[in-house]
Amino acid sequence: MVKTMKTYYDNAERFRTYTDEQTWEKLIDDRDLCALWTRCAREYASFPAVTSQDSTLTYAQLDLRVSSLRTFLSRRLRPHDRVAILYPNSPEFVCALLGVVTAGGTAVILPPQMPGESIFEHCRDLQVHFILCKEGLQEACATVRERLPEIPIADLPPVDTEAADSPVFSPDPELPCLIMFTGGTTGKRKGAILSHRAVVRGIMNGCLGIREVFGQKYLLVLPLSHVFGLIRNLLTCLYSGSCLYIPDSPQSIVHDLAAFHPTILVLVPALAEMLLQLTEKLKRPIFGDSVKTIICGAAPVPQYLIQRYHCLGIDLFPGYGLTESANLVSGNPEPLIKPGSVGIPYPEQELKIVDGELWLRGRNMLTEYTGTEETAWTEDGWFRTGDLATLDEDGFLYITGRLKEVVVLPSGEKLSPAQLEARFLSLPFIQDCEVYAEKAETGKLILVLEVFLRTTELNKLGDDPESRVLDALWEINAKQPLFEQVTRIVIRDQDFPRSPSMKIVRHPLCR
């Protein structure tokens, strides 16, 4: 039975109030990703687009490479053919993506660490027609080569400027642009098919609510095979005439921050935490004076991070999105006034909350899944996210947990672990935590709290810090309603096991 329902629609005018008029006028709603790239390559021709340790490509130079690849592919593919892209973070990835899409293909984004058997299964199930693959990764395609020999596998061909004459495809905006795989914490990965319209909306969303958007400098930290990296970090960067630095290796980040002077970083909370620890361990400001903004999402953002970065002169903005929503659903506009929220829904994002669960509909949403018969849609096209959420009176969204993680207690009361965890996470020395139910020896269901401590904060607790930690945790616990009180607290000496997207791999649900 539906208990609550709120419907929320367009926020375009609301975001306009947070955006200066000059920036607002630049927000062109391109018809499709092909038109978007064509326009940006022309408007920003002489601007740097992609930089690596070896070279910098301007928008015009990148477009020349894209055009050359497009011509190569056009001679081998039909419109809407699916092309798998298997590259690490690199200028080659960018060229491959834009080359495939502007040739009229659908880009199937494969994570570079994907095992060969999975590559084969996805290529078979998705009826991939071509694989663009870095030469060094082609060994992973051995199973494809053996069992699907009809699929050509090739690295980017040499740039042929004389043959770069194939026109940019003009697709139906409703048709597929990208296929991206969702995180794999629960079973086999599913492919989310995103249309051109959805991708363009996702790209534009990244420009809303933040003052300094156009002509910025981004340092790529996240994998381009993740929707947050691909859309918010790469494509919004190109849309805004900004420059993206792509490191050769992730561990050179301290060196790269100093050399490139980025102004915006796009991070998941675990990476933001690690960079903060590096700042403290190295005892120097690794961000320099250039970084002003961090866009943070893909997992709950502890308020500790927002506060600590603010002390460094950096504004960290939490947001919320999914692979299925072409990345951003909501974001916090500048200035940040509700750090516990994931912001306000972006324009054209329809949402409602049904029995506590967030449902989404809108132009940015996926067309369908591949690789599964699972359906998460209602008859009238609402996508059921599986996330628990609330909206406050000002329209700010709060994610309070996952539907699948809700614990139903013997009393019939329902507990959202994430909501309870948020209260313990308010302590600065709690880096992460998990609340779960387990059966005690008596057979009774009890709640357990496991915490992982932030050691940089423990020094401030004086002698016997662990006792002080436990005292503080029990004190918070005692203030909760009886049915939400934990019976056991465990202090971990190692971090939680994490998924590839760095989310905690939770204990299985205990009933």
Added chain:
Amino acid sequence: MQMSREEIMETLRNIVLSADSIGKSNLPDLREDLMLVRDLGFSSLDMLYMAVMIEETFQIRLQNLSELNLQTVGDVVDLIHCHSEMPKEQSP
């Protein structure tokens, strides 16, 4: 001047100690044969943290860790040792 393996191990031990998410119980006996993931509980984030600290502490530049297949503490020591070697024509 090239560092000895013992010197490298001591500095590496301090780096591993400083990584918040590493279990402390194994560290008094940090040995070269310990597996990074199985014995020390390294996550991908820990590997990244360690790599950054190695670059900053030893002032060397490493190639992408994902291409190196580092399994044990000894593999890491080998890597640092190799990068810290002076070119033969410059050795005393």
